[in-house]
Amino acid sequence: MSFFGFDTSLPGTGKSKDENPASEGKKPLDFEETYRGFGDYEEEDYLNEETFGANAELGTDFDFGHGNGSATSQGTSSGQGSVAPGSYITSNRSYVAAARQGDSQPLEPSVDLKPMESLWSGGAPQLQQQQPPPPQKVTETLSMEELERQQRQRQQMAAQQGFVVPPPGYVGPQTFMQQPSPPPQANMYPPSFAAGGLPPQFPMMYQQGQSPAYPPSQEVQQQAAAAQAAQVQARVQAQAQAQAQAQAQAQAQAAQAQAQTQAQAVQAQSVQQAQGPQFPQPLASPGDPVPAQIQVPGPGAAVSPRARFSSPQFGPQHLQRSRAPVRKDPLTAEEQKRLQVRQAKVERILKHSGLMTPRDKDFITRYQLSQIVTEDPYNEDFYFQVYKIIQYGGVLGESNKDLIARAYLEHSGHRLGGRYKRADVALQRMQSQVEKAVTVAKERPQKNRDHVDTSRDGVLGKISSAMNSKAPRKQLQIPAPKSENAESAVMDDVSSPSTSNASKSSTPALDVVTDSLENVEISQRSRARRRSSYAFSSVDQSSVLSRSGGRKFVLSLIETVYGVVLELEEQLRSGRQIDNSALWDALHIGDESYDVCPFISMLSFDKGIKIMPRIFNFLDKSQKLKLLQTFFDELSHLNIIIISSYKTNDSPTESQLKKIDLFQSIFLKIIVSFLSNSANFIEIMGLLLYLIKNNNVSFISTSKIGLNLITVLISRAALIKQDINRSNVLSSPEISAWNGVYDKLFTSLETKLSMVFPPKEYMDKVVSSGSRPSTAVSSPSINSTIQSYDQAYIWQFLASLALSGKLNHQRIIIDEVRDEIFGTINAAEQLGSTEQDQNVSMYKREKLYQDLNLFLNVMGLVARDKEITELK
Amino acid sequence: MLFFSFFKTLVDQEVVVELKNDIELKGTLKSVDQFLNLKLDNISCTDQTKYPHLGSVRNIFIRGSTVRYVYLNKNMVDINLLQDAARREAMTEKK
Numbered sequence: 001m002s003f004f005g006f007d008t009s010l011p012g013t014g015k016s017k018d019e020n021p022a023s024e025g026k027k028p029l030d031f032e033e034t035y036r037g038f039g040d041y042e043e044e045d046y047l048n049e050e051t052f053g054a055n056a057e058l059g060t061d062f063d064f065g066h067g068n069g070s071a072t073s074q075g076t077s078s079g080q081g082s083v084a085p086g087s088y089i090t091s092n093r094s095y096v097a098a099a100r101q102g103d104s105q106p107l108e109p110s111v112d113l114k115p116m117e118s119l120w121s122g123g124a125p126q127l128q129q130q131q132p133p134p135p136q137k138v139t140e141t142l143s144m145e146e147l148e149r150q151q152r153q154r155q156q157m158a159a160q161q162g163f164v165v166p167p168p169g170y171v172g173p174q175t176f177m178q179q180p181s182p183p184p185q186a187n188m189y190p191p192s193f194a195a196g197g198l199p200p201q202f203p204m205m206y207q208q209g210q211s212p213a214y215p216p217s218q219e220v221q222q223q224a225a226a227a228q229a230a231q232v233q234a235r236v237q238a239q240a241q242a243q244a245q246a247q248a249q250a251q252a253q254a255a256q257a258q259a260q261t262q263a264q265a266v267q268a269q270s271v272q273q274a275q276g277p278q279f280p281q282p283l284a285s286p287g288d289p290v291p292a293q294i295q296v297p298g299p300g301a302a303v304s305p306r307a308r309f310s311s312p313q314f315g316p317q318h319l320q321r322s323r324a325p326v327r328k329d330p331l332t333a334e335e336q337k338r339l340q341v342r343q344a345k346v347e348r349i350l351k352h353s354g355l356m357t358p359r360d361k362d363f364i365t366r367y368q369l370s371q372i373v374t375e376d377p378y379n380e381d382f383y384f385q386v387y388k389i390i391q392y393g394g395v396l397g398e399s400n401k402d403l404i405a406r407a408y409l410e411h412s413g414h415r416l417g418g419r420y421k422r423a424d425v426a427l428q429r430m431q432s433q434v435e436k437a438v439t440v441a442k443e444r445p446q447k448n449r450d451h452v453d454t455s456r457d458g459v460l461g462k463i464s465s466a467m468n469s470k471a472p473r474k475q476l477q478i479p480a481p482k483s484e485n486a487e488s489a490v491m492d493d494v495s496s497p498s499t500s501n502a503s504k505s506s507t508p509a510l511d512v513v514t515d516s517l518e519n520v521e522i523s524q525r526s527r528a529r530r531r532s533s534y535a536f537s538s539v540d541q542s543s544v545l546s547r548s549g550g551r552k553f554v555l556s557l558i559e560t561v562y563g564v565v566l567e568l569e570e571q572l573r574s575g576r577q578i579d580n581s582a583l584w585d586a587l588h589i590g591d592e593s594y595d596v597c598p599f600i601s602m603l604s605f606d607k608g609i610k611i612m613p614r615i616f617n618f619l620d621k622s623q624k625l626k627l628l629q630t631f632f633d634e635l636s637h638l639n640i641i642i643i644s645s646y647k648t649n650d651s652p653t654e655s656q657l658k659k660i661d662l663f664q665s666i667f668l669k670i671i672v673s674f675l676s677n678s679a680n681f682i683e684i685m686g687l688l689l690y691l692i693k694n695n696n697v698s699f700i701s702t703s704k705i706g707l708n709l710i711t712v713l714i715s716r717a718a719l720i721k722q723d724i725n726r727s728n729v730l731s732s733p734e735i736s737a738w739n740g741v742y743d744k745l746f747t748s749l750e751t752k753l754s755m756v757f758p759p760k761e762y763m764d765k766v767v768s769s770g771s772r773p774s775t776a777v778s779s780p781s782i783n784s785t786i787q788s789y790d791q792a793y794i795w796q797f798l799a800s801l802a803l804s805g806k807l808n809h810q811r812i813i814i815d816e817v818r819d820e821i822f823g824t825i826n827a828a829e830q831l832g833s834t835e836q837d838q839n840v841s842m843y844k845r846e847k848l849y850q851d852l853n854l855f856l857n858v859m860g861l862v863a864r865d866k867e868i869t870e871l872k
Numbered sequence: 873m874l875f876f877s878f879f880k881t882l883v884d885q886e887v888v889v890e891l892k893n894d895i896e897l898k899g900t901l902k903s904v905d906q907f908l909n910l911k912l913d914n915i916s917c918t919d920q921t922k923y924p925h926l927g928s929v930r931n932i933f934i935r936g937s938t939v940r941y942v943y944l945n946k947n948m949v950d951i952n953l954l955q956d957a958a959r960r961e962a963m964t965e966k967k
Contacts, residue, residue: 076904136913144880368905368906378958379964380873380877380964381873381876381880382874382877382956382957382960382961383877383878383879383881383954383957384877384880385877386956386957387881387950387953388881390950391881391954397898525961557958562956562959563963566956566960566963567960567963610952648885737961761913
């Protein structure tokens with residue numbers, strides 16, 4: 001029936017008569033119970049066992065994982081588990097009996113299971129590798145020491161148990177004769193265990209865990225020993241069917257024979273302990289407890305720790321736990337627990353140990369690193385690099401690779417430096433890895449072209465160049481040509497050139513469009529358009545935007561400027577020559593093709609304002625001057641003026657107020673610093689002239705920002721004039737020019753000076769919407785009471801206006817704002833009487849007087865306690 | 873690369889990670905890789921009663937693809953710099 005003429009009787013047949021008192025015992029073959037008519041099939045399919053295992057049941061009960069699950073589970077789960085194992089305790093049986101028993105069903109599953117397990121567990125390759133080589137050859141590879149150790153262990157064990165230890169060659173038979181010789185590697189478990197005949201899995205595995213170097217050699221030895229036990233081989237072969245390879249068969253059988261013998265020994269012991277009912281059947285395997293046991297000490301030991309541990313069903317933990325209560329006598333509870341904890345630890349460590357060689361690890365590390373490192377970390381890792389510099393003041397590019405190495409070392413868990421705790425060595429290694437990774441990264445572009453990298457796809461996870469962390473999949477796909485069309489369509493002013501451009505639509509549309517726009521002659525409305533009725537035609541921001549190319553155009557222009565600035569900044573960092581012509585072009589200063597200069601419209605957006613300081617870094621003085629000239633020239637179009645004027649925007653929203661603040665803190669600051677640092681008197685005069693000439697000054701003066709701007713100009717001019725007056729270098733034409741400019745300014749403001757004061761409702765609105773966010777931040781008690789419209793900027797303006805003017809100018813100013821002066825004084829005095837909080841009212845009062853005196857002091861006056869007196 | 877670069881600056885900062893299965897974990901970010909896998913230390917689960925099994929976990933490795941949100945403290949981010957970095961990224965993509 002079987003391949004080698006073995007007795008491959010069906011499950012149950014091997015159960016010996018004498019040790020099976022309970023049920024099937026004493027019946028070598030209970031035909032009625034075991035025979036299911038499968039013999040009919042087997043007549044023809046005599047290789048079935050080779051293929052499916054000796055006790056694979058034919059029929060509808062397809063239990064692939066556990067060959068004879070149903071047959072034996074009946075017996076064991078019905079409380080007869082103690083009996084079934086008991087059948088192996090014959091100590092005086094003949095070889096034949098042992099052999100017969102050897103193929104008795106409880107053991108077979110182990111053999112069957114092993115290949116199954118190897119299929120699914122990580123240990124599979126090892127298992128197969130270990131078995132093929134001929135045993136003789138393997139034996140040679142053993143060192144003398146190992147052999148000796150092996151023998152010593154056996155002797156020790158046997159001696160403890162009072163058995164004579166035969167030479168390794170007889171291991172197989174010996175165990176078959178039911179001498180409870182434990183597996184060799186179990187030599188160190190406490191004598192009490194051995195004496196008590198306890199199955200030694202527990203300490204055994206523990207030991208294996210401790211000395212990971214052990215198992216392979218032992219296993220080899222076992223195989224060798226088993227191979228020498230030639231008699232057994234023949235019997236065992238029947239169970240080795242799963243190892244279908246013909247040439248490997250002998251070895252496989254040998255290994256399994258060994259496994260079997262050990263299992264038998266173990267089982268015998270366990271049965272002697274009469275612990276049958278507590279057997280871990282349910283945990284160990286669905287049907288049969290015995291295979292589980294075998295799995296652990298026998299082939300498990302022979303294979304590799306991993307193979308064992310990775311099998312969930314036969315995991316030692318399960319066995320351990322389920323068996324723990326049984327062992328109470330030899331071990332105290334704490335000891336047990338400690339051992340368990342320790343063992344669990346070892347298991348955890350061993351679980352995946354040795355999966356990869358250091359070379360493998362290096363390889364993986366290198367590939368992972370190559371995704372991280374780049375030739376140009378500053379460029380591709382911009383945020384991190386700059387953030388680090390900003391936060392910690394690090395030096396740019398400072399051993400970036402070292403940092404990566406260190407970081408990677410940390411999170412790859414290598415930092416301990418392995419066995420010898422050589423952290424420095426580990427770091428060095430990692431550094432060299434990073435070096436190599438950089439090389440790989442450098443080579444990557446070429447490789448991508450050749451699609452070499454794709455061959456590694458799936459091996460190391462997804463490393464395709466098309467879609468990686470650098471170029472993630474886009475959630476939003478915007479077809480590029482369409483957007484270009486949209487952009488050009490927006491530019492209503494110049495439809496013809498833009499359409500011609502859109503037809504090209506190959507390059508980044510914007511640059512081309514803007515470039516060509518510069519060359520386009522626009523005569524239609526170019527000059528005539530200018531400044532007829534500014535103030536109120538400019539109120540609508542969208543109209544302003546559309547007159548400067550459209551909202552989209554302006555926004556994309558800002559982005560272009562950002563791009564150029566970023567490039568320039570990079571040039572600056574790398575110390576290259578800076579060429580700001582692209583930036584200047586992008587700003588469209590002096591570009592006459594738009595009604596409103598795009599630059600002015602750029603200032604309508606927060607991000608346009610924010611980029612200004614960085615733009616100024618790259619402009620030379622004449623460019624700055626030109627820019628400011630344009631700015632003052634078209635001030636009326638400035639969105640910020642419009643929203644900060646009470647005339648055009650009588651109820652500013654919170655966001656608008658924020659915008660005003662932003663503009664003041666950024667752009668006004670730039671202007672002030674430019675005026676005070678680099679502009680000379682004539683230039684300032686020129687700027688003022690631009691402002692007066694082309695704008696509705698009285699409208700601008702109704703806005704806070706506008707008033708601030710005028711103040712900045714005239715006060716700076718006045719300061720320079722004073723300085724120069726002292727040194728007498730100001731030529732008379734300059735002075736007369738200044739007087740002319742001033743007169744013009746004054747004339748445009750005359751009779752409207754009181755309009756610089758916003759109406760009370762406006763001030764209240766600003767205060768209420770402006771104070772809302774601030775109350776949340778600072779203590780509300782002070783804030784809510786102190787809040788009042790800050791008129792300081794108005795008094796500053798009047799002061800600087802008066803400072804530059806002559807006496808008659810000052811007189812006119814006072815005449816016009818007389819109401820406001822006395823109104824302020826009255827308000828200040830009222831504060832003292834009505835306010836509850838003395839401190840607050842005092843502060844407010846002081847503030848009002850201070851602001852007022854800014855102006856009055858210029859004319860040698862001072863307001864104090866309801867009275868205006870001469871300044872002493 | 874931008875997000876990787878960004879998250880690298882958050883290393884050793886405390887973040888709250890919300891996973892796609894609604895678990896929220898607060899912990900110190902220990903490391904991040906190019907797949908935005910995260911390693912958190914000293915984690916605490918915001919909904920301890922719902923996920924008691926996380927109570928005994930101290931550190932955790934999170935596969936990047938399972939992350940829904942990472943909540944950050946506002947002042948951990950340099951917004952202007954991030955804007956610049958995003959623009960640079962966009963520029964290099966265009967090229």
